[in-house]
Amino acid sequence: MHRLYLVPTLIINFVIVLVPALLTVVLAFCNWDGISTPTFSGLDNFRALFADGVFWSALTNNIIWTCIFLVVPIAMGLLAASMLLLVRRGSNFFQVVYFLPVVIATVITARVWQGMIYSPVTGLFGLLSRMGLPLANPLAQPSTALFGVATVDLWHWWGFLCVIFFAALRQVPQEHIEAARIEGANYGQMMRYVLLPAIRPTIMLMMIMTVIWSFLAFDFVYILTQGGPAFSSEVLSTLAYRHAFYDLNVGQAAAAALVISLFGLVGTFFYVRLQTQEGEQ
């Protein structure tokens, strides 16, 4: 009888995720505009994709994005979380403030940064350049567009990591911290020899998730720059989306989706292993 309990979850999952995912694998080897009958085209989609310079720059952007997010928000989160552990008084207030950007919809966050900060007309950057500090809108320059978008996602994201690291740090046994303190450890030594090793599994998990999420990054790129200017901020997910819904080249979109999934798969392997290790105990 108990196996029936799983049925609703699995039916919904199969219909929405599994079956379409398998169809995507098939479509990657087909020529399809979304309307007519798909025709088998072998590796054509992949050939076209790999011959497209935009694909390689999108892939490079995903890798740059991953590197940024593996370092900056994790460092910010760890620094703030360790400070929260130190001060204790007010830590809850700061935690809630840091988490606020996480609960605000991505569209709203994107528009606030676009209009109120980056805009040369209505934003802070415009005000500062009128006052003589030349600040160009980063989203309008091919060389800075990706970083302009990444900054917005960083603002939206680092508080989440801080809250998670703080939760992990609070579970570090008190005796370990006291012992290090009696030995005369300073902040740096405390971090390096006691706190960081103690929350290593959590940091590992967050790094794996960062790699997976970095290849899924979509909302901010799509809303802020649509991948532009001149594809300079294009990432794989916006490239796939554009192929499917703007060019009606669903086969090639499916091929790009498979490339994204391939990177995700490596992360997923480590993620599942880490998560189930804990389940075994």
Add this chain to the structure above:
Amino acid sequence: MRMVESRATLTISYIVLGIGAFIALFPIALLVLNSLKPAALIVQNPLALPNPIRWENFVNAWNHAKFSKTFINSLLLSGTTIVLVCSTSSLSAYVLARRKIASWKIWTFYLLATTTAPIQLYIFPLYFGFAKLGLINNVFGVALIYTALYSPFAVMLLRTYFIAVPKELEEAALIDGATHWQVFSKVMLPIVSPGILTVALIIGLNSWNEFLIAATFLQKADKVTAVIGFYLLSGQYSSDWGEIMAAALIIVVPVVVLFVAMQKRFIEGMAGGSVKG
């Protein structure tokens, strides 16, 4: 940390934390400040205080973003998703947590793996399938997608709540003659109800804020969610940034109020699945 910190350490810590708070709050402050100003004043100086306050921004935003329609759509979508996720996931989480079936390991693996599956892996065939079935612009169709998208997370979180319930409770109920269904619905569910509330809050927040799927599957202006209504308003129809920020504030305020009121649950739920001991 239970030891006494030196004054200097504390001061530096508070300065760092203060800078963090400033970074987090500055764009939000700009959002609130400029929602109260006419567009001309924003062009002059986005940092200036609103003087006089322009309350019409909110009326215009409400009308132009069709919030009286789109808020209902958002509530319907979030509500349906919450009900679907909580009912199906609590069943699955119970079975997987208690290892009631031999194949529990495979399904746990499978659900864990789908939490990390990119949306692009299934959205394209799904879209054209939905189009064939006439499910585009259907809020309940989107609720079904959200349910598939969020239930692996919900199952994993609820699983930890079920694992924490002592086995003896279940056994006692069975000895007393309860059926398996009664054990689940009358004994287990009430105990894990705090977990279900946490899941409901996080799923509600996610479906309220979701962009990619809502923007793809809901296209008619009177079928979109509040967030997509805002996206359309700010993208095409309006260049009045006072009005755009007012619309943003209208969507953000209920979320922030709920978050601050239920902060413990939100943070525990979000961190719960991620902290590894």
